[in-house]
Amino acid sequence: MDPGAALAARPLDRPGPRRPRGHDWLAPGPELPRERGPAWRHLYVYAYLALVDVVAGYHRERGIADAVSWATLADLGRNLAIDRRMRREGWPVMQAWLTLHARGGLYELGRLQHHRGGASTVIDLHIPESGPMTPEAVTASLDEARAFFPRHFPDERYTAFACGSWLLDPQLLEYLPEDSNIVRFQRRFELEPYQEPQWLDADVEVLRFVFRTLTTPLDQLPRRTALQRAIVDHLKSGRHWQIRRGHLPI
Secondary structure, three states, X not given: OOHHHHHHOOOOOOXXXXXOOOOOOOOOOOOOOHXXXXXXXXXXXXXXXXXXXXXXXXHXXXXXXXXXXXXHHOHHHHXXXXXXXXXXXXXXXXXXXXXXXXXXXXXXXXXXXXXXOOOOXXXXXXXXXXXXXXXXXXXXXXXXXXXXXXXXXXXXXOOXXXXXXXXXXXXXXXXOOOOOHHHHHHOOOEEOOOOOOOOOOHHHHHHHHHHOXXXXXXXXXXXXXXXXXXXXXXXXXXXXXXXXXXXXXX
């Protein structure tokens, strides 16, 4: 999706007053007839753009700094750029993912995105595509969250950070050096017993995030980094990746 084309073709009607509600992802809407032109191709984008002022207002009511609001909401542009790189293979998942931002459930604090749980006592961590995941950057983000949520959501009580990701798959330890950022990120968490996800295919998710393609044959994928080589070699050997969940205390 081209952000410039999306803005040029957007409807001009403004939404009425609303308030974000809920904390979880919403299911993606139906696939749209993209061939009917930019207004149809970008309809869901317009929905998110129409909610920007609403979400920003909700943030202001909570005393959240504009810098955090715009860093969080800028994930729309990031995901549009990724969808372009993926030749529109990635948008259905991204469309559902962005409902977290629109509902006031997710905040980008430094290197990590933090998904508040409402009634849950766990903050879920997500890793955007925004540069190296150094231990220093991760620690700074966790420290920022430890202060952020009690300040802006004092009625919610959190006792742990959690992360569910292929990045926590211990099989990566077979391929990556001990001082890699991914390995050092893994070491922070106590892994929960493995449960196969009901709706996610870990092999597909790894290809989505590492290579930003779902259709390129394994033999044609790049092998420039240790991680890329690990992903390809593991799959070519007939093995599969896992999405693992771990936690660490706040």
